[in-house]
Amino acid sequence: MASAAYDIAVIGAGPAGMAAALYARIKRLETVVISKDVGGQMLYGPAIGNYLGFEAIPSAELIMRMRTQMEAHGPTVVEGNAATKVERKGRGFIVSAGHDTYQVKAVIIATGKVPRRLGVPGERELVGKGVTYCTTCDGPLFKGKQVAVVGSGMSAIYAALHLLRIASHVFLLSDYALMGEPHLIGDLGKAANVTVIESAQVTSINGDGKVESVTIHYGDDTQEIKVDGVFVETGWKPVSDLIRGLKLNKDQEIVIDKSHMTSVPGVFAAGDVTMVAEKQILIAASEGARSAMQAFRWLLDNRRL
């Protein structure tokens, strides 16, 4: 258990967090970056082609370049534990992560989004052993195998259209009717190796050390389907529950004002965790940079530096 003091904590290290840390350091703020990993949602895809300046770049390389640049400006980067809590203390905040705490004058929440989990027995135990939340990343590992995709929206449909070219058979398990482009749903219907089961409720993922099957309810029926992989494509949710009193929108995204300030004075937010409409790396990075400049101004205006 250790405690350290900084001007500002940046929570999360995706593009928004890294840009926030870079600009906080450009403004000479003592900065700690706290994140479970570095890269955020960029970790979920193999390559990036729409970040201006890089025609096509492996995600790992862009992450490394952003990280190297951020670190060259000298923030403290604490990797390995996600922040679990932010509490007000006096005129500042205490951020908890793992066994450590950080005392700061302002906070930038750049925690992004994480995949929604199904919350069924077996899911947690079998993550990385057949259960995955990233079809683009892990699809290629299931060549010639039977797999299930769980979800009912466009990301589930795209995942199935991707996997039918890799797997021997794809079961698309949708809890309601599929929702998406009719012609894409039509393409799935025409594929010989895809079975779409609508109104299917996944009740458990089964296997001893690796995925062996998935159990579903539909109607009054229960069925066990043999699969080697379960691709959970039920959407992404913002990590917006770190501090009490944050105003959220209906999608649980953090509401910010023009100054990137949340409803809690001194707590700023940037990137995909916020209500910003466009979820793009370039835009998240820009939002991160802005939030740091605004936080710097707030710290000055409120005589905290």
Place this chain on the structure above:
Amino acid sequence: MASAAYDIAVIGAGPAGMAAALYARIKRLETVVISKDVGGQMLYGPAIGNYLGFEAIPSAELIMRMRTQMEAHGPTVVEGNAATKVERKGRGFIVSAGHDTYQVKAVIIATGKVPRRLGVPGERELVGKGVTYCTTCDGPLFKGKQVAVVGSGMSAIYAALHLLRIASHVFLLSDYALMGEPHLIGDLGKAANVTVIESAQVTSINGDGKVESVTIHYGDDTQEIKVDGVFVETGWKPVSDLIRGLKLNKDQEIVIDKSHMTSVPGVFAAGDVTMVAEKQILIAASEGARSAMQAFRWLLDNRRL
């Protein structure tokens, strides 16, 4: 005189314009980019260190990388003439540049800012022949020469502090009192090769094919100062006068709404030409990307595609 039709014209090719064109093409819009040059204000500095992903990169290289990526997505890039006019025609617009016109359904103005000119006799004729608007770019060319800096703000002060290390003598000509950090103004006062003349009105720049002197009024006096270079550092102004009816703020920046739309429906704007608070390459690029996504949505919503 030629005329061509596109879905959208992006006017300007700085970071905002290039990102707008990239994203317009990602959205499969037929896109024409019209700009006098490619790079915008990035052309005015030697290197860039705060664009996330590039720890330190020569400006020319970052411009080239952005350009290559944009062009790989297939917009038509018309370089050499700035757009001079945008007019409504029917449900769309006509953009004029040089002898050519472009018929488009929507416009993104990403014209950025240009240096303010003095507007005195001799200035226009001697641009590039001793008159310059970029101290960082052209300072090194005046080693051992006498030069004048014209301006009264921080950029003029920084320019003089830069040039006193290069030139034999620097005349800093300020129309009012110098405004800036007292310790920096103090440094100028201590320098043996700097003469600060306040309340000096530049009335002409003189020379036959190259700058030979500058004429100033101060009080009732007129004086001719022999110089080889005139560094105009009187600030930057937005290029916001392409179309009638655009709402501007007091700094002549284009007012945009959350959708990046200007007061003229179908005309969007992004980057430093707009009222966006932070003038940064990363932010301008993000704004450009957003404006294209918003324009795409507007074209769909209004059944123009």
